[in-house]
Amino acid sequence: MNENIIESEGLTKYYGHILGIKDLNLQVKRGEIFGYLGPNGAGKTTTIKLLLDLIHSTKGKVKIFGLDAHQDSLEIRKKIGYMSVDFNLYENMTGEEFLIFCQSFYSNRDKGFKEKLIKKFEIKIEGKIKTYSHGTKQKLALAQALLHQPELLILDEPTIGLDPLMQNEFLNLIKEQKSEGKTVFMSSHILLEVEKICDRVGILKKGTLIVTKNIDELKRTTERTLRVVFQKEVSEKELEMEGITKIEKEGNKYILTIAGNEEEILKKINSYPLFSLNFEEADLEDIFLRYFKNKEEK
Amino acid sequence: MIITKKEFKENRWKFVIFLLILLITEIIVVYFYPAFKEMQPDLNSKMIGMPKFLKELAQKQLSIITGYPAYLGSQWFEKNLKQFAVIFAILLAMGCLAKEAENKTLELLLSKPISRTRVILEKFITTCAGMFFITLIPSMIIYPLSLFWGRDINGLTMIQLILGNIVTFSLAFVILSYTFFFSVLFNDQVKTAVGGIILTLVFWLFSLFKLTKNLSIFTHCNSMPLFLKGEMTWNEVYLLFSVGILFMLLSIYAFNRKDI
Numbered sequence: 001m002n003e004n005i006i007e008s009e010g011l012t013k014y015y016g017h018i019l020g021i022k023d024l025n026l027q028v029k030r031g032e033i034f035g036y037l038g039p040n041g042a043g044k045t046t047t048i049k050l051l052l053d054l055i056h057s058t059k060g061k062v063k064i065f066g067l068d069a070h071q072d073s074l075e076i077r078k079k080i081g082y083m084s085v086d087f088n089l090y091e092n093m094t095g096e097e098f099l100i101f102c103q104s105f106y107s108n109r110d111k112g113f114k115e116k117l118i119k120k121f122e123i124k125i126e127g128k129i130k131t132y133s134h135g136t137k138q139k140l141a142l143a144q145a146l147l148h149q150p151e152l153l154i155l156d157e158p159t160i161g162l163d164p165l166m167q168n169e170f171l172n173l174i175k176e177q178k179s180e181g182k183t184v185f186m187s188s189h190i191l192l193e194v195e196k197i198c199d200r201v202g203i204l205k206k207g208t209l210i211v212t213k214n215i216d217e218l219k220r221t222t223e224r225t226l227r228v229v230f231q232k233e234v235s236e237k238e239l240e241m242e243g244i245t246k247i248e249k250e251g252n253k254y255i256l257t258i259a260g261n262e263e264e265i266l267k268k269i270n271s272y273p274l275f276s277l278n279f280e281e282a283d284l285e286d287i288f289l290r291y292f293k294n295k296e297e298k
Numbered sequence: 299m300i301i302t303k304k305e306f307k308e309n310r311w312k313f314v315i316f317l318l319i320l321l322i323t324e325i326i327v328v329y330f331y332p333a334f335k336e337m338q339p340d341l342n343s344k345m346i347g348m349p350k351f352l353k354e355l356a357q358k359q360l361s362i363i364t365g366y367p368a369y370l371g372s373q374w375f376e377k378n379l380k381q382f383a384v385i386f387a388i389l390l391a392m393g394c395l396a397k398e399a400e401n402k403t404l405e406l407l408l409s410k411p412i413s414r415t416r417v418i419l420e421k422f423i424t425t426c427a428g429m430f431f432i433t434l435i436p437s438m439i440i441y442p443l444s445l446f447w448g449r450d451i452n453g454l455t456m457i458q459l460i461l462g463n464i465v466t467f468s469l470a471f472v473i474l475s476y477t478f479f480f481s482v483l484f485n486d487q488v489k490t491a492v493g494g495i496i497l498t499l500v501f502w503l504f505s506l507f508k509l510t511k512n513l514s515i516f517t518h519c520n521s522m523p524l525f526l527k528g529e530m531t532w533n534e535v536y537l538l539f540s541v542g543i544l545f546m547l548l549s550i551y552a553f554n555r556k557d558i
Binding site: 015049052054055056074075077078080082084086087088089090091092101102104105106144 | 413
């Protein structure tokens with residue numbers, strides 16, 4: 001579980017003078033679903049393209065399965081399944097022809113597994129791909145990524161453009177991959193889906209990885225709001241302590257913004273007689289927005 | 299052979315259409331030989347009012363057509379087949395990589411365990427093979443067709459027809475190669491075609507002037523010695539194939555360095 005499947009070191013990519021990503025140090029562990037977050041243009045697709053050796057880095061290195069992503073690209077791609085953000089398929093092929101075409105690149109050509117995928121994803125394989133719906137095309141794109149039973153699945157915004165029902169179905173399929181021991185590296189800007197299925201996330205901003213954390217840890221260490229109503233007057237000064245970053249007062253009610261040191265803070269607050277105490281759980285969206293807001297301020 | 303199969307399947311209709319065009323043209327060329335022979339002595343009188351240099355050029359060209367083999371060399375290999383080969387070469391090569399880039403399928407293809415060099419070679423070889431056969435088949439059919447219409451085919455052998463086709467194909471090979479190179483450089487079929495057409499025009503212009511004549515690929519593609527004197531212009535053919543291979547190597551180099 002602790003073995004790094006993806007490991008980058010100072011990975012930098014410039015498109016001419018335009019920055020793609022800068023000094024990216026990323027580790028993705030075997031068997032995890034890693035969510036790669038960031039707004040549009042943050043460098044998510046650039047990272048993925050570097051992993052697949054579709055573009056060449058300006059500086060730095062990436063290792064996948066311990067192999068150099070550029071030098072040993074062919075060997076690496078045998079073990080990777082990839083679905084791109086603007087997945088375009090060979091529209092004049094039928095679904096079946098397309099899957100056979102994709103499967104022919106690999107030595108592992110398990111016909112039974114192909115049939116299993118078609119059945120499981122309920123993919124239409126008759127008729128030309130250009131006649132298929134967006135959802136069916138997307139399922140076909142995911143199926144081609146899974147055909148050779150890869151160890152690592154790289155998905156660039158896999159649920160973009162899907163309706164909520166289909167999105168859910170898709171996320172379940174990705175979760176199944178994890179349960180089969182596969183590693184998933186998934187970029188997204190839909191935070192809810194990342195929160196639902198990812199073990200760890202990396203947040204990317206303007207080409208720089210600003211944080212990589214376990215989702216629970218991220219929630220724990222990110223600023224949260226604590227609403228407290230005291231039975232008696234407590235001065236602001238009494239509440240000043242490590243971990244409390246902001247104090248807002250409305251009569252006996254306090255709104256405290258806290259970041260870390262939760263145990264000590266709660267111990268101190270509980271030493272006063274209380275009417276109520278409420279923790280507002282931050283979801284990933286709040287965390288994401290706070291990260292971006294804080295960094296902007298800095 | 300995965301890409302080869304796909305390329306052949308994707309281009310099959312282009313190949314069939316181009317082959318049909320050439321077959322129809324070839325039938326016309328063979329069929330109208332008697333009419334041409336009848337008109338030949340009168341052509342001088344029909345060139346009244348034509349600019350002097352054009353008149354001289356036409357007279358020079360007509361004077362060498364002394365028999366059926368020379369007629370075929372001039373009207374089939376040097377005119378129709380050559381002109382169509384130039385157009386077909388650009389049309390076939392323009393889509394090779396640029397179309398995949400336009401449709402964004404190149405990313406999917408290169409995410410598979412296949413090297414860029416192999417992708418480009420398989421695509422290029424399929425296109426070249428297609429081009430070779432669509433020019434070779436009509437050239438081969440000339441023989442039975444000529445016999446069928448009772449043309450004076452003595453002295454003209456199947457080998458000459460094959461060699462004549464190799465001369466024309468060497469020109470198509472260069473054009474395929476540089477258009478293919480543009481296809482690697484631009485992610486757009488129109489830009490690729492424009493690049494191919496411009497370079498072809500430049501070569502054609504070079505062929506018109508004494509000073510630049512030897513720099514033109516058109517000057518070196520000449521099958522007439524084969525049909526007039528039975529001499530094959532191997533050096534020119536080697537030269538054209540070498541230029542084509544050079545562009546192919548440049549394409550491989552550029553494609554391996556390209557960001558997709």
